[in-house]
Amino acid sequence: MTAAAIEAQYAGLQKQAVAKTAVQKSKPLVRVGTATCGVAAGAIPVKEAFEKEIGSRGLDARVVEAGCMGHCYAEPLVVIDKPGFAPLCYGSVDGDLARRLVADFLAGDDPCYEFALAALEPNDVFPTFSEFPRGVCEEKIILERCGFIDPEAIDDYIARDGYAALAKALALPPEEVLAEIKAANLRGRGGAGFPAGVKWEAARGAGDGVKYVICNADEGDPGAFMDRSILESDPHQVIEGMIICAYCVGAAEGWLYIRAEYPRAVERIHTAIRQAREKGLLGQSILGSGFAFDLRVFQGSGAFVCGEETALVSSMEGKMGMPQTRPPFMAQSGFRGRPTVLNNVKTFSYVPHIVSRGADWFKGTGTPGTPGTAVFSLVGKVSHTGLVEVPMGTTLRRLIFDVGEGIPGGKKFKAAQIGGPSGGCLPEAALDVPIDFDSLRQAGAIMGSGGLVVLDEDDCMVAVARFFLEFTRHESCGKCTFCRLGTKHMLDILTEITGGRGNPASLEVLRELAEDVQAGSLCNLGRTAPNPILTTLRYFRDEYDAHIFEGRCPALMCKELIAYYILPKKCSKLCDACVGSCPVEAIFTRADGLKEIDQQKCVKCDNCRKACPPEHDAVVKLSPPSLLSGKEGVPK
Amino acid sequence: MFSVPLPLASGEREEILKIVGDILKNHAANRENLIPILQQVQAKLGYLPGPAMEKIAAASGVPAVDLYGLATFYNQFRLHPPGKHRVNVCMGTACYMAGGRIALDSFERRLKIKEGETTPDRNFSLERVACVGCCTMAPVVVVDDKVEGRVTPTRVDGILLECGASNGAAGEAPAAENTPAGREQAEGAQRS
Ligand SMILES: Cc1cc2nc3c(=O)[nH]c(=O)nc-3n(C[C@H](O)[C@H](O)[C@H](O)COP(=O)(O)O)c2cc1C
Numbered sequence: 054m055t056a057a058a059i060e061a062q063y064a065g066l067q068k069q070a071v072a073k074t075a076v077q078k079s080k081p082l083v084r085v086g087t088a089t090c091g092v093a094a095g096a097i098p099v100k101e102a103f104e105k106e107i108g109s110r111g112l113d114a115r116v117v118e119a120g121c122m123g124h125c126y127a128e129p130l131v132v133i134d135k136p137g138f139a140p141l142c143y144g145s146v147d148g149d150l151a152r153r154l155v156a157d158f159l160a161g162d163d164p165c166y167e168f169a170l171a172a173l174e175p176n177d178v179f180p181t182f183s184e185f186p187r188g189v190c191e192e193k194i195i196l197e198r199c200g201f202i203d204p205e206a207i208d209d210y211i212a213r214d215g216y217a218a219l220a221k222a223l224a225l226p227p228e229e230v231l232a233e234i235k236a237a238n239l240r241g242r243g244g245a246g247f248p249a250g251v252k253w254e255a256a257r258g259a260g261d262g263v264k265y266v267i268c269n270a271d272e273g274d275p276g277a278f279m280d281r282s283i284l285e286s287d288p289h290q291v292i293e294g295m296i297i298c299a300y301c302v303g304a305a306e307g308w309l310y311i312r313a314e315y316p317r318a319v320e321r322i323h324t325a326i327r328q329a330r331e332k333g334l335l336g337q338s339i340l341g342s343g344f345a346f347d348l349r350v351f352q353g354s355g356a357f358v359c360g361e362e363t364a365l366v367s368s369m370e371g372k373m374g375m376p377q378t379r380p381p382f383m384a385q386s387g388f389r390g391r392p393t394v395l396n397n398v399k400t401f402s403y404v405p406h407i408v409s410r411g412a413d414w415f416k417g418t419g420t421p422g423t424p425g426t427a428v429f430s431l432v433g434k435v436s437h438t439g440l441v442e443v444p445m446g447t448t449l450r451r452l453i454f455d456v457g458e459g460i461p462g463g464k465k466f467k468a469a470q471i472g473g474p475s476g477g478c479l480p481e482a483a484l485d486v487p488i489d490f491d492s493l494r495q496a497g498a499i500m501g502s503g504g505l506v507v508l509d510e511d512d513c514m515v516a517v518a519r520f521f522l523e524f525t526r527h528e529s530c531g532k533c534t535f536c537r538l539g540t541k542h543m544l545d546i547l548t549e550i551t552g553g554r555g556n557p558a559s560l561e562v563l564r565e566l567a568e569d570v571q572a573g574s575l576c577n578l579g580r581t582a583p584n585p586i587l588t589t590l591r592y593f594r595d596e597y598d599a600h601i602f603e604g605r606c607p608a609l610m611c612k613e614l615i616a617y618y619i620l621p622k623k624c625s626k627l628c629d630a631c632v633g634s635c636p637v638e639a640i641f642t643r644a645d646g647l648k649e650i651d652q653q654k655c656v657k658c659d660n661c662r663k664a665c666p667p668e669h670d671a672v673v674k675l676s677p678p679s680l681l682s683g684k685e686g687v688p689k
Numbered sequence: 690m691f692s693v694p695l696p697l698a699s700g701e702r703e704e705i706l707k708i709v710g711d712i713l714k715n716h717a718a719n720r721e722n723l724i725p726i727l728q729q730v731q732a733k734l735g736y737l738p739g740p741a742m743e744k745i746a747a748a749s750g751v752p753a754v755d756l757y758g759l760a761t762f763y764n765q766f767r768l769h770p771p772g773k774h775r776v777n778v779c780m781g782t783a784c785y786m787a788g789g790r791i792a793l794d795s796f797e798r799r800l801k802i803k804e805g806e807t808t809p810d811r812n813f814s815l816e817r818v819a820c821v822g823c824c825t826m827a828p829v830v831v832v833d834d835k836v837e838g839r840v841t842p843t844r845v846d847g848i849l850l851e852c853g854a855s856n857g858a859a860g861e862a863p864a865a866e867n868t869p870a871g872r873e874q875a876e877g878a879q880r881s
């Protein structure tokens with residue numbers, strides 16, 4: 054079939070989609086963000102409140118679900134698009150605000166600007182997100198549509214030029230499309246940064262037989278959720294990227310391997326695949342081109358190591374997910390022993406954009422070594438948590454302090470944990486590192502999948518290292534001795550240290566073990582497992598020393614090294630909030646009316662400290678616990 | 690087989706075999722389909738009972754020991770029935786740092802069980818998960834597929850109340866190790 058016929062078929066689809074969405078546009082539209090994060094914040098009752106109020110007032114307005122806009126700190130988020138007004142976004146919406154917006158804005162004409170977060174289109178009345186400090190730094194490519202389209206309506210995607218890149222690609226010879234991806238130097242966003250084009254070319258060159266394309270949506274890094282968000286908010290973008298990849302390498306079958314913990318993503322991908330089939334975008338002769346490709350979904354079963362590509366394939370073959378030695382590389386022998394291309398969700402997501410706008414456009418963003426953008430899930434002790442997309446090369450400082458608007462509660466920044474269990478903790482001094490694969494590796498962290506957890510003065514760095522070792526110890530598949538036993542041994546040492554039983558020699562042992570595990574493991578799970586220890590030892594040695602030599606946890610976090618104490622000077626006789634909050638009845642009222650904690654009973658659950666009203670702020674943590682002796686009311 | 694199956698109620702075995710049979714009808718019982726089959730059985734039954742495993746092993750020709758290998762390799766699979774309410778406490782990085790451990794401790798204290806265990810009355814089971822993808826709401830707890838954000842120890846009590854554990858009930862129930870059945874179950878339910 055000729056190029057013109059393919060384009061014509063696509064043009065037909067798009068015309069339909071535009072017509073359908075145009076009809077919808079003439080009515081007021083309420084979009085409620087119902088990705089997992091929105092739902093957790095209560096988006097479903099909010100949506101119901103809108104529907105009920107609109108129904109009972111007999112208004113002609115639609116309420117639809119949308120994905121995640123990335124402003125997770127203000128969930129549940131709602132966008133109201135009423136003809137005659139710029140679309141407005143409202144944050145932290147609850148049932149009352151929903152009813153008020155229906156009454157004042159949909160029924161009346163008052164957009165309630167006092168509750169609006171931002172407008173989504175430039176206008177004369179209200180600022181848009183791009184005028185936020187964050188908007189200045191951000192540059193959205195793969196998150197651009199997230200939250201702005203209905204992920205369960207393929208027409209929304211097509212009306213915004215979705216699948217146009219596919220039509221363009223199918224009209225070209227595969228070599229030409231592949232050359233463009235190679236020229237763009239698109240590096241894999243799943244962690245290692247390997248150029249996607251090189252992988253694809255190898256698979257293309259691996260004969261004419263059956264080949265597979267697999268999307269790695271196992272997203273195991275605890276603290277990263279961008280792949281989930283993309284699948285839940287813009288599933289067709291990933292599908293389109295996968296079809297283009299299959300066209301380049303000559304594959305007829307593709308799989309999405311999605312993590313067990315993401316039921317909503319699985320649901321939405323299934324819907325998207327079905328709709329794409331109905332439109333002739335998957336299946337036999339896509340867009341009439343003669344090229345055939347279809348997709349299936351494999352649900353993971355909860356094993357972090359299955360994010361590693363060879364383990365992932367083993368798991369799809371019905372085996373235990375253990376990594377294999379390479380070569381042979383996946384491009385020669387992967388799933389079912391056939392040539393296989395495996396890329397991350399984000400990597401595939403860039404593909405349609407590169408095909409549409411060209412390699413030179415892509416290389417216009419980011420650094421020469423790593424063109425394009427980086428997507429981070431910004432979480433932890435940072436004011437504006439959420440998903441952000443910034444050009445590669447942006448510094449961590451800008452990301453945390455401009456995009457994330459700094460540390461909440463006037464606390465002091467301590468570290469940025471980047472790259473998850475394989476990554477590291479970078480201190481204040483390393484914040485001017487530009488973000489890209491190579492610079493981060495030099496600093497001791499890795500780009501990983503883009504989890505960025507901000508830590509402040511209340512976070513203990515030894516506990517962080519211990520946390521990750523607990524994770525890798527649990528997730529080690531057990532194949533390599535160094536990884537299986539080494540992680541256990543390192544975890545034991547860290548447990549001793551955080552429990553106040555560390556000894557001065559343990560740090561040396563830790564370092565040795567770390568080096569051995571790095572050298573003696575087959576896959577990157579083991580090879581990188583020591584990173585959290587090595588970076589914290591390098592940058593936060595003083596905290597290890599405080600634990601070992603003084604029995605003190607400087608961040609007042611390690612349970613065995615702290616004690617709770619009620620300051621008699623601050624405690625009020627008239628208040629007993631803490632007494633009621635204590636789950637183990639450890640707090641009693643003394644003869645003089647002040648409260649005191651029975652240290653024998655205290656389980657250090659932090660309830661009383663949270664319950665104590667801010668005007669008293671009488672409950673404190675002490676470390677080491679020996680500080681208690683001699684305190685008023687405490688028996689020596 | 691290394692797992693001691695729990696005694697099944699009369700008729701339960703037949704019910705299990707029927708459900709597994711129906712699932713096997715829709716899938717070729719080959720190696721590649723084993724994980725999806727196990728997933729579906731667990732989705733229907735809540736866990737992978739012994740008779741189900743035997744039936745799948747027989748149908749697929751894969752030795753039962755290999756099937757148990759799979760079921761224990763992957764975190765998702767359970768060999769023992771979960772509680773009526775499943776409490777999953779997130780222990781991902783963001784949640785851990787924001788007090789996930791405190792939330793888990795609170796559940797353990799209130800329910801008088803440890804993570805990985807089920808209460809003797811089978812009302813609650815408690816597990817940890819590593820990141821459910823709502824890190825911005827940390828600490829997160831997933832109760833029966835409903836995601837709860839910003840869970841404080843006080844909220845833990847609220848969650849249990851909403852699940853119908855009258856405040857005392859969870860607390861007053863005999864501790865697992867006091868009853869022989871409870872002990873067996875508690876040990877069995879523990880996953881490494
Ligand atoms: C222990 C381990 C876990 C991994 N987890 C993931 C993951 O969750 N998602 C992912 O895309 N890649 C993960 N990877 C990297 C993959 O092996 C592979 O490099 C990547 O999916 C390739 O895609 P890309 O080239 O698009 O980055 C993991 C690697 C290791 C060693």
Ligand code: FES
Nearest residue numbers: 779781784821824
């Ligand atoms: S760390 Fe708990 S949801 Fe991600």
